[in-house]
Amino acid sequence: MLSYAGRRILQLIPLLLIISFVVFVALEMTPGDPVTLLLGQNASPEAVADLRAKLGLDRPLVVQYLSFVANAVQGDLGISYRSGREVVAELARTAGVSATLATTGMLIAVLVGVGVGILAAVKQYSIIDTVTRVGVLTLVSLPVFWLAILLIIGFSVKWPIFPAFGWGTYLHLVLPAIALSTYPLAVIARLTRSSMLEVLGGDYIRTARAAGLPERTVVMKYALKNALVPVMTVIGLQFGALIGGAVLTETVFGIPGMGRLMVTAIEGRDYPVVRGAVLLGTVVFVVINLLVDVLYKWVDPRQRGV
Amino acid sequence: MNHIKGAWPRRGAVALALLTSLTLTGCGLSAGGDSEAAAPVAESKDVSLRIGTSADAQSLDPPNFSLTADFTRLDLLYDQLITLAPDGTPEPGLATSWKQDSDTEWTFEIRQGVKFSDGTDLTAEVVKTNLERASKAKQGSGYLGVIESVEATGNQVKVRLSKPFSGLLNNLSVPVAGIVSAKAIAEGEKDLSSRPVGTGPYVLKTWNPDELMVLERNENYWGEKPPVKTLEIVPIPEASTRYAALQSGDVHVIENPPPSELASIRASEDLTEVIEVKAQPVFLGFELKQVPDVKVRRAIAMAIDKEAIVSTVLEGVGEPATKGLIPPALISPSDEPITIPHDVEGAKRLMAEAGAKNVTLDLVVPTDYYLKDKEVAEVLKEQLKEIGVTANLKMQESGTWFTSLLEHKTQMYWLGWGMTAGDPADMLTRVFRSGAVNNMSGYAGSDEDIDRLALLPVKTKEREDLMNKIQRRLVMDDVVVVPVYHSTNFYATGAGVEGFHTRRSTLWDLSKITVRQK
Numbered sequence: 001m002l003s004y005a006g007r008r009i010l011q012l013i014p015l016l017l018i019i020s021f022v023v024f025v026a027l028e029m030t031p032g033d034p035v036t037l038l039l040g041q042n043a044s045p046e047a048v049a050d051l052r053a054k055l056g057l058d059r060p061l062v063v064q065y066l067s068f069v070a071n072a073v074q075g076d077l078g079i080s081y082r083s084g085r086e087v088v089a090e091l092a093r094t095a096g097v098s099a100t101l102a103t104t105g106m107l108i109a110v111l112v113g114v115g116v117g118i119l120a121a122v123k124q125y126s127i128i129d130t131v132t133r134v135g136v137l138t139l140v141s142l143p144v145f146w147l148a149i150l151l152i153i154g155f156s157v158k159w160p161i162f163p164a165f166g167w168g169t170y171l172h173l174v175l176p177a178i179a180l181s182t183y184p185l186a187v188i189a190r191l192t193r194s195s196m197l198e199v200l201g202g203d204y205i206r207t208a209r210a211a212g213l214p215e216r217t218v219v220m221k222y223a224l225k226n227a228l229v230p231v232m233t234v235i236g237l238q239f240g241a242l243i244g245g246a247v248l249t250e251t252v253f254g255i256p257g258m259g260r261l262m263v264t265a266i267e268g269r270d271y272p273v274v275r276g277a278v279l280l281g282t283v284v285f286v287v288i289n290l291l292v293d294v295l296y297k298w299v300d301p302r303q304r305g306v
Numbered sequence: 307m308n309h310i311k312g313a314w315p316r317r318g319a320v321a322l323a324l325l326t327s328l329t330l331t332g333c334g335l336s337a338g339g340d341s342e343a344a345a346p347v348a349e350s351k352d353v354s355l356r357i358g359t360s361a362d363a364q365s366l367d368p369p370n371f372s373l374t375a376d377f378t379r380l381d382l383l384y385d386q387l388i389t390l391a392p393d394g395t396p397e398p399g400l401a402t403s404w405k406q407d408s409d410t411e412w413t414f415e416i417r418q419g420v421k422f423s424d425g426t427d428l429t430a431e432v433v434k435t436n437l438e439r440a441s442k443a444k445q446g447s448g449y450l451g452v453i454e455s456v457e458a459t460g461n462q463v464k465v466r467l468s469k470p471f472s473g474l475l476n477n478l479s480v481p482v483a484g485i486v487s488a489k490a491i492a493e494g495e496k497d498l499s500s501r502p503v504g505t506g507p508y509v510l511k512t513w514n515p516d517e518l519m520v521l522e523r524n525e526n527y528w529g530e531k532p533p534v535k536t537l538e539i540v541p542i543p544e545a546s547t548r549y550a551a552l553q554s555g556d557v558h559v560i561e562n563p564p565p566s567e568l569a570s571i572r573a574s575e576d577l578t579e580v581i582e583v584k585a586q587p588v589f590l591g592f593e594l595k596q597v598p599d600v601k602v603r604r605a606i607a608m609a610i611d612k613e614a615i616v617s618t619v620l621e622g623v624g625e626p627a628t629k630g631l632i633p634p635a636l637i638s639p640s641d642e643p644i645t646i647p648h649d650v651e652g653a654k655r656l657m658a659e660a661g662a663k664n665v666t667l668d669l670v671v672p673t674d675y676y677l678k679d680k681e682v683a684e685v686l687k688e689q690l691k692e693i694g695v696t697a698n699l700k701m702q703e704s705g706t707w708f709t710s711l712l713e714h715k716t717q718m719y720w721l722g723w724g725m726t727a728g729d730p731a732d733m734l735t736r737v738f739r740s741g742a743v744n745n746m747s748g749y750a751g752s753d754e755d756i757d758r759l760a761l762l763p764v765k766t767k768e769r770e771d772l773m774n775k776i777q778r779r780l781v782m783d784d785v786v787v788v789p790v791y792h793s794t795n796f797y798a799t800g801a802g803v804e805g806f807h808t809r810r811s812t813l814w815d816l817s818k819i820t821v822r823q824k
Contacts, residue, residue: 032705036712038372039444045743047447082364082372083515084499093515145544152550164551165358165542167517254542256516264361264516268373269705 004297008290015286016279017069023278024065027271034081034269055081068275077279078272082265087276090261095280097167098257101249102242104173105180110235113185114228117192121200121227122219132189139186144245148179148252165254176253180245184238191234195227202226229300236292240285353821354536355803357814358548358557362516362541367498368484369439369446374812377481377726379539381813382521384484384504385529387414387433388475392810394636394728395765396475400428400485400505401463409470409761410454414463420528422487423509430458432488437465439491440483449477449727471760472769476727481813507532516541532816552577552800558821559806563798565621565678576801581623584795585633585810587733588624588676588722590669590686590788594748596717597667601660602695603785606718607646608653609693610686616791619681623796627789631777632730634792635810638767640774644781646788653693666696670716672707677793679720686790711746719746722793726811730773731759738780749786752776 035052036043052058056067071078077087120132155175156164162175199205200223208218247259258277265273297303363379364372371380387401401414420428434456440446441453454468467474477483490503502510507529508521521537540557542548545564552560563571563579571577590610592603612626630637630644657665671683680701687697697718702710711719723733736742739757740750755776762769780786795808805818 030706032703032709036709037705039448043445043448043743044451047444047451048743051444084365084367084370084496085515090515149544149546149550152547156556157550157553160554164554164556165547166540166556252544252547254516254540254544254547256514260516260543267703267705 005290005294008286008293012283012286016282019282020069020072020275020279021065023275024061024068027269027274028061030269032269034271037269038081072279077276080265080270080273082268082270082273087272090273091258091276091280094256094258094261097255098243098246098250098259099284100173101176101180101255101257102239102246104177105242105245105249106184106235106239108177108181109184109188109238112181113188114192114231117189117231118196118219118224120189120193121196124197129193132193136186136190139182140190142182144179144183145248145252147182148176148249151175151179152252167255172253172255176249176255179252180242180249183245184235184242187234187238188231192227192231195230196223199223199227225299229296232292232296232299236289239288243281243285352535353533353819354538355534355559355816355819355821356538356540356557358540358542358551358560360541360543360545360548360562363513363519363539365499366502366510366513367495368482368486369443369450370495370499371445371482374724378812378814379519379521380481380484380502381506382508382537382816383502383506383510384481384486385420385506386479386481386483386485387416388479390476390479390728390810392635393765394476394810396479399479400433401478404475406763407464410467412465412467412474414465416461416463417528418461420505421526422490422503422505423524424487424489424503426487426489428485428505430461430463433463433485434458435488435491436485437463439486445482449480449482469760472763473727473729473731473760476729476732476764480727482726508537511536530817533819534816537816549798552798555800557800558803559797559799562796565623565796567798568621568623571798578799578803580797580799580806580808581794582808583625583633583635583810584793584808584812585636585725585728586722586793587627587631587633587789588720588791588793589627589631590790591719591721591747592786593714593717593719593746594786595714599660599662600785601656602662602665604646605653605656605660605662605693606690606695607781607785607788608649608656609689609695610788610790611648611689612645612790613648615682615685619678619685620791623677624791624793627791630774631781631787631789632733632773633725636725636728636730637773638770640778644774644778646782646785650692657693657695663694664696665694666698667717668700669697669718669720670700670702670707670710671720672704673701675704675707676720676722677796682790683720712743714746714748721746724811728810729764730777731756731764731769734759734773734776738776738786747786749780749784751784751786752779 035048035055035057039047039051056064075088079086080090116132120129123129152164152175155162162171166172205218205223208222246257247263250257250260251263261273262277265277359375361373361375363376365376366379366383368380368384371377385400387399388396389399391397400417400420402417403415404412406412416428416430416433422428437450437453437456441450452467452469452471453465455466457464484504486498487503490498500513505528507524507527509524511520511522513519519539521539523531523535542551545562548560549563549567551557568579571579597603612628616622616624616626628643628645629639669683669686671679673680683699683701687699690697700716710716711721723737725733734756736744738745738749738752740753755772759769759772762772781789795812797806797808799806802822804820807815807818809815
């Protein structure tokens with residue numbers, strides 16, 4: 001298991017190199033010049049040339065990339081063009097916020113999604129099942145930003161229970177986490193339901209029932225454990241979608257997270273911040289999926305030899 | 307979850323919960339109520355005010371600012387040598403008086419008894435350090451690069467320019483020319499972007515980027531102290547959320563409410579809109595090499611119904627540019643309006659005269675940069691269609707858009723030009739002087755007159771007449787641009803808030819504000 005995890009971590013190195021290079025090239029190809037944007041309408045051509053040289057943007061792309069990699073391995077991701085603050089500090093400031101939001105959103109999605117999925121499967125064709133299936137379809141189709149604004153109008157303006165925006169207390173977390181959780185919740189619920197239905201039809205479940213085990217034990221101990229294996233893979237993948245959703249959620253709710261940092265950075269062509277955020281995002285995504293895979297092997301003995 | 311009997315799912319859930327609680331503690335979340343919500347306070351001299359803005363500041367170092375959002379904050383934290391009256395007339399700031407010794411030499415008398423927030427005194431030497439620094443700084447050079455040398459003797463500062471420039475006083479009034487403590491500069495310029503040390507009416511108390519900035523009134527301020535004691539600035543990028551925050555009372559004032567909510571703001575008993583002049587014309591420009599026929603350009607100008615655009619698309623948040631390119635607030639009116647009136651039939655005749663058929667022109671427009679730019683562009687397209695011109699809309703993200711314009715990669719462009727320094731000559735020089743970087747049209751027909759502006763003292767009849775002559779040529783004779791509207795500062799205030807005003811170029815005027823208990 002450990003050597004497997006080690007191997008996966010090592011695979012991260014070439015992946016990060018590739019991703020950072022792609023980001024480098026993509027930013028270079030994006031129209032819009034950081035120096036012009038930075039200096040604005042009143043800049044003199046000399047000032048533009050001067051700043052370009054200062055930021056090292058006048059060097060060939062490969063040279064810029066190599067110096068970026070050389071600094072990055074020493075933990076230096078550069079300085080934000082816009083704010084003049086260290087990129088590492090900017091990421092440190094925002095990553096915790098985004099992690100809290102994403103984890104809470106995922107927690108809601110997993111707890112509710114799995115619960116609803118089980119219920120719908122156990123009570124197949126009942127009213128609960130129908131409501132779940134319709135509900136899941138609705139949630140999957142809801143655009144996050146729209147739902148977010150609806151939640152704000154409902155629970156901050158009409159019934160002022162939660163703050164409309166900002167960060168700082170647990171109350172600030174509720175609406176954004178709910179908005180963020182809907183999509184993965186729907187996906188998890190749907191998958192749990194179908195996976196449970198498949199498992200519940202298995203021979204060993206019939207045997208367990210025939211042996212006179214209580215239905216609760218059959219469902220929760222025998223069926224669920226097997227049904228959740230595919231669900232776990234999806235949870236890992238959904239974290240990726242969650243990172244994307246966090247960009248919108250953070251913007252709508254005015255949360256000082258990494259998604260918002262990145263949007264502002266892209267708009268202002270703040271290359272160092274964009275690169276840093278993409279790299280961190282990649283690491284997080286890979287590590288989460290690694291954790292899921294390790295967990296997967298732990299849960300499913302059939303996978304251990306692979 | 308009580309019914310789950312299997313061992314691992316419970317462990318998984320516990321682990322996840324643990325992870326959440328760890329990250330929660332890790333980033334300083336606290337349990338409890340919304341202690342930061344702004345409850346309206348009793349009316350008094352010591353009100354606190356919470357403003358929701360569309361963007362956060364980026365850098366608080368005056369000559370190295372980053373965004374226009376920085377301007378409002380710099381304006382509160384720093385003073386400049388000069389302040390501007392609403393009509394653009396220079397008035398004393400940190401300089402009590404000044405005189406122009408020659409075309410290129412000015413002497414300023416520096417105000418006595420002013421202290422920086424770090425306790426140091428304002429002296430002529432400090433001003434010298436600042437002007438020298440600003441004239442070479444990232445942003446400062448764009449305004450003060452013309453300063454060649456500075457000399458401090460006693461209480462006076464003598465400034466020598468590399469060439470005659472009558473707009474110097476105006477440029478010295480811009481937040482970018484804010485005077486910083488020389489001690490703070492010496493201690494480390496890098497820190498200035500997040501730790502401002504000025505003489506302004508406010509001092510920075512806390513700043514969590516993208517979350518909250520708290521300014522406290524400077525109790526040692528040399529000028530008239532503002533009524534607002536604590537000013538909280540919260541960036542809320544999404545307009546609908548900002549509006550909801552205003553409705554729920556989370557903030558007292560918001561910048562740029564969604565224009566679609568204007569009717570509901572007007573209908574509401576609690577909310578008030580604040581729509582005030584801002585020195586920024588927004589116009590349709592032509593790249594002259596690519597649209598060489600002045601008849602076609604004139605026909606396009608005739609096809610555009612400015613009033614309809616402002617009243618329907620902008621919902622009244624703006625002023626139709628029917629008097630000229632230069633905002634009427636900044637110049638004495640010319641004898642006759644400088645505009646090409648809306649006349650579709652005339653435009654069609656002109657197109658026929660020019661022999662122009664099936665004309666297709668690219669129009670590059672930024673997205674979400676100026677008010678409802680996408681919708682305005684759609685209407686422009688429809689209006690041009692009436693005279694047989696097909697506008698091929700290219701909606702570009704703002705960074706891409708500005709580069710397209712600089713590289714002359716379009717036939718028509720949509721652009722606004724802010725006049726922070728309150729001197730329209732600045733725009734004329736930067737946008738319509740041949741060889742200027744920002745001359746997006748490639749125009750070269752007024753160079754001599756534009757150059758003469760730098761020699762004539764500001765706010766004189768001679769200079770204003772000359773500016774009117776230039777803008778008449780730009781708008782009516784050569785049809786380089788079609789001014790469509792003058793943008794306005796747009797704010798909304800909540801229940802019990804009165805007297806919130808703006809000053810030209812997006813600055814806040816907090817001198818008359820009152821906040822009262824519900």
